[in-house]
Amino acid sequence: MKKKLIVLIFCGFCLVAFQIHNTIVFKEPLKWPKANYDFLKNPLSAQKIELGRALFYEPMLSRNNTISCASCHSQYTAFTHVDHDLSHGIDDRIGTRNSPALMNLAWHKVFMWDGAVNHLDVQALAPISHPDEMDEKIENVIIKLQKTKIYPNLFKNAFGDSLITGENTLKAISQFMLTLVSANSKYDSVMRKQTTFTLQEKNGYSLFKKNCSSCHKEPLFTNLEFENNGLPLDKDLKDVGRMKVTKNSKDSIKFKVPTLRNIEFSYPYMHDGRFKRLSDVLKHYTEKVQQGPSLSKQLLNPIVLTSNEKVDLIAFLLTLTDKEFIFNPKFSYPKKIFSTTPQE
Ligand code: HEC
Ligand code: HEC
CATH class of the missing domain: 1.10.760.10 (Cytochrome c-like domain)
Structure with a gap:
């Protein structure tokens, strides 16, 4: 009886471990240099990428729930803000720089036009807290996400824990951005x-x-x-x-x-x-x-x-021009996640 219980617990553990650790190996396109991002510290998985995608399109990341990352980084313009010379953020405030196109970020060593950010995993904090962009505190973002129906589940599937943390939020956003590889022009x-x-x-x-x-x-x-x-x-x-x-x-x-x-x-x-x-x-x-x-x-x-x-x-x-990238359904607004479960 005891043995059976141990076996059962062990199998359960393996199942969870398998679910959490079904890592995806990042493959550089043929003849490209090696990526700079350390994937060992944030191993890719389908669940984390999917969570990151939802967060990238999530307006709750901003103070008044109106601006998402995608507001300034739209897929159809290679993840930049087309037709805006300077970026437009919360309350229609105007920033001081043009929103850069996002792709092949796994190879970058520093971020922003001046390299002010030195790791992709902390990059998202900049727009979230910037008064002209999303004007929100990461602590508030976590409280808001925790109260929803969808996010505790998505975090549980991705990280094995429905308790949302800033670190996991940032890691998931990185994961989605790391998949934005354009190599098929x-x-x-x-x-x-x-x-x-x-x-x-x-x-x-x-x-x-x-x-x-x-x-x-x-x-x-x-x-x-x-x-x-x-x-x-x-x-x-x-x-x-x-x-x-x-x-x-x-x-x-x-x-x-x-x-x-x-x-x-x-x-x-x-x-x-x-x-x-x-x-x-x-x-x-x-x-x-x-x-x-x-x-x-x-x-x-x-x-x-x-x-x-x-x-x-x-x-x-x-x-x-890489049409496969611009129209890749894996990078678009995650309709399925947002429509099947009401957000509030
Ligand atoms: C000395 C390095 C250098 C050379 C040579 C150079 N560029 Fe650039 N290029 C840059 C830098 C730096 C920027 C960004 C400058 C800025 O925004 O202030 C840039 C920006 C651009 C942009 C705008 C990209 C965007 O997303 O905003 C285009 C297009 C461009 N370059 C094309 C070219 C072409 C075509 C040539 C050759 C005729 C060329 N560049 C030669 C350094 C260079
Ligand atoms: C209000 C518009 C706006 C919003 C919202 C916004 N960004 Fe940006 N993003 C920018 C601008 C402008 C820059 C360039 C900033 C600079 O150089 O100082 C930038 C830079 C970046 C870069 C650096 C790219 C590079 O090549 O160095 C990444 C990555 C990025 N944003 C991701 C995000 C993510 C993730 C979010 C959501 C959490 C987000 N952005 C929200 C406008 C925006």
């Missing part, structure tokens, strides 16, 4: 030799490798460094970028190099959204690069492009 198919570039795209690719790829490095299309790409300082915003964090004048007007994947959708461009079109961006690089002590050395010599070459370069940039 036409460019990627060409690299895999499954298709070919048109002549125009091919020429654009050569121009890109000559003029742009030292900073927008393949395959992520960012070298993940801070660079000054010659934009004049905005007189009103006076955003000095990386120097805000390091206080070193060498870093003045340096910003984290953004990826160019899905660039077709993530306009307006630059840290303050000052350019609407890719042609404006190329006009900047060919005619308006401002010299200065912190200008990145790659731009010391002017970039010269004929108008035909500009057209070709843009044709290449459009091959970085």
